[in-house]
Amino acid sequence: MRASHTDRERAIDVLKAGFSEGRLGQEEYEQRLARASQAQTYAELNMLIADLPQGPVPMPAPQPAYPVVPRTFLPAPPPRTNGSAVGALVCGVLTPMYGLTAIPAVILGHKARAEIRRTGEQGDGLAMAGLVLGWLAIGGILALILILVAAA
Structure with a gap:
């Protein structure tokens, strides 16, 4: 499928972000930028940005300092005094x-x-x-x- 101007701009934005984050060197960034400007299809654009994150990167959940014990194995709280x-x-x-x-x-x-x-x-x-x-x-x-x- 043929790529539109908007699709090329999105790909260029991904390349800019990759360059500003230090994922691409100056020379590689310029080469990819020139190829993105001339890309005719989605496949060409995807090849240029496939190895770069395209949006927020999910962070792994922080691990607690102590192991989490399921409620079933914890002792029951003492009954309240009336x-x-x-x-x-x-x-x-x-x-x-x-x-x-x-x-x-x-x-x-x-x-x-x-x-x-x-x-x-x-x-x-x-x-x-x-x-x-x-x-x-x-x-x-x-x-x-x-x-x-x-x-x-």
């Missing part, structure tokens, strides 16, 4: 100072234990401690109220 369980324990510990935190300790403790059974998270001991402290505080407050009522 946030409600932590909240139950904190409320239970604060009950002697602030008597009102006994009720949230019990509520959060029951909520946390249900979530832990459902999701497999950690923190069942924290939730149980919050529950025990909360119920003890509620029981102590009720006992104190009964003693005061009986004394009156």
Whole structure:
């Protein structure tokens, strides 16, 4: 197939890039440039630029400094601690100072234990401690109220 002026210009651009990158010497560049200007077919143009890169050269991907281990062979991350369980324990510990935190300790403790059974998270001991402290505080407050009522 016959080459057009645009095809010759593209080939000349490839030759210019090859020369500016140091892939062609001055004499070889001039010879190829003259032949490209007179080329009549695609085959003639392709012979002149076949050994030169024609566009961005793909770079190999950088290799990591350490071997990549597939996720299947890595240990599973430890299960998370349930946030409600932590909240139950904190409320239970604060009950002697602030008597009102006994009720949230019990509520959060029951909520946390249900979530832990459902999701497999950690923190069942924290939730149980919050529950025990909360119920003890509620029981102590009720006992104190009964003693005061009986004394009156």
